[in-house]
Amino acid sequence: MKIGILTSGGDCPGLNAVIRGAVLKGIKVHGHEFVGFRDGWRGVVEGDIVDLPRQMVRGISKQGGTILGTSRTNPFEANGGPEVITAHMGRLGIDALIAIGGEGTLAAARRLTDAGLKIVGVPKTVDNDLDATDYTFGFDTAVQIATEAIDRLRTTGESHHRCMIAEVMGRHVGWIALHAGMATGAHAILIPEQKTSIDQVATWVLEAHERGRAPLVVVAEGFVPDHADSPHSERGLDAFGRPRLGGIADQLAPALEARTGIETRATVLGHIQRGGVPTSFDRVLATRLGMAAIDSVVDARWGTMVSLNGTEIVHVPFESALGNLKTVPQHRYDEARILFG
Ligand code: F6P
Numbered sequence: 001m002k003i004g005i006l007t008s009g010g011d012c013p014g015l016n017a018v019i020r021g022a023v024l025k026g027i028k029v030h031g032h033e034f035v036g037f038r039d040g041w042r043g044v045v046e047g048d049i050v051d052l053p054r055q056m057v058r059g060i061s062k063q064g065g066t067i068l069g070t071s072r073t074n075p076f077e078a079n080g081g082p083e084v085i086t087a088h089m090g091r092l093g094i095d096a097l098i099a100i101g102g103e104g105t106l107a108a109a110r111r112l113t114d115a116g117l118k119i120v121g122v123p124k125t126v127d128n129d130l131d132a133t134d135y136t137f138g139f140d141t142a143v144q145i146a147t148e149a150i151d152r153l154r155t156t157g158e159s160h161h162r163c164m165i166a167e168v169m170g171r172h173v174g175w176i177a178l179h180a181g182m183a184t185g186a187h188a189i190l191i192p193e194q195k196t197s198i199d200q201v202a203t204w205v206l207e208a209h210e211r212g213r214a215p216l217v218v219v220a221e222g223f224v225p226d227h228a229d230s231p232h233s234e235r236g237l238d239a240f241g242r243p244r245l246g247g248i249a250d251q252l253a254p255a256l257e258a259r260t261g262i263e264t265r266a267t268v269l270g271h272i273q274r275g276g277v278p279t280s281f282d283r284v285l286a287t288r289l290g291m292a293a294i295d296s297v298v299d300a301r302w303g304t305m306v307s308l309n310g311t312e313i314v315h316v317p318f319e320s321a322l323g324n325l326k327t328v329p330q331h332r333y334d335e336a337r338i339l340f341g
Contacts, residue, residue: 002033003297004094005052007066008040008073008101008108012124012138013278014286017061018100019068021290023052030298035094040101041108042073045080047088061283064276072239075108082115089117096302098293100124103322104240106305110318113303120296121305122289123321126274128175132320133307137286139176142169142273146180149269150218154184157214163205163256163264167249169273170220171231171242174328176273178336181218188215188340190252192222192231193327198252202259207341209262219252221245221268246270288313 003026007015019036026032034052037043050056050068060067075085089097096118099109102125109119123130128139150166157164166186168176174191181189187208188201205215222231222245232251233243249266257264278286285308292306292313304315 006037008105013141014137014282015066017286018290020057021287036068039069041075129173131324150184163215177220190219204341
């Protein structure tokens, strides 16, 4: 078979390990041939491919980003759609697609599968918000990067007796904030799932300060304070019409400073969390998912994605990952909250 691979949506450490796992297993076990589509669905819609022989994936599992490039192109727009894609696949002799991406990618893949295309999926998001998989690769790396950065904020905060606010990724869910906040001993963790008043955050900050600590607040970019209706956004919309988030920490800093009298600084970690080498956990997970995606193709499990269930890789329908975000459950927040203040 000739299999096309694409990486789509925001990039994520581990994408290259998925590609390598799929290509190596496909070639070594089944004698498949591989091509990569450049820049996600854009390459699929335009029939823009690059050959993926074995030497192309040599040593790439430790490499950040994606060797194929990515985009947030919607395959149903930009002169795309199932007929155009089917025509390209026929012309290029491609039998099946492996789509590596988040909710938007998988939703598009499901629509294309419904239209008759042969597609299997590999879930991807640093936010860890996809349902039907215990963890997504990239999340562990993002938490690790955030933890290292927040540890650094901690020492400068202690030296100056300041309150430090670290803003991490997390559009709809607070997994990165919860884990990085817990790992760094944050005095408050603010996540999209939990509406919290600024007064409550100020109380936690003052409690920590009164014990002689430099207060540390970790906030997810999608956090909505209880007086607001939507997450802070001042950077326009992305290609899918979603508000570009970022900057809530800069809003919180003066509000907390006014309430507590403690000099407060905000740091937005942003895309640093998605860059650079994946952790060993993410490399292993991504490699196994890539290899399992080959099983999905061989077994003609079109319309399914590979996923992590405990320590096993399983196959689930696209539907189970769509429409339902994996949010931080109340008991996980309550557990963390015991340590606030
Ligand atoms: O969906 C993952 C994510 O990292 C979000 O946390 C963030 O809002 C978004 O991607 C940013 O994406 P970009 O700036 O690359 O469009």
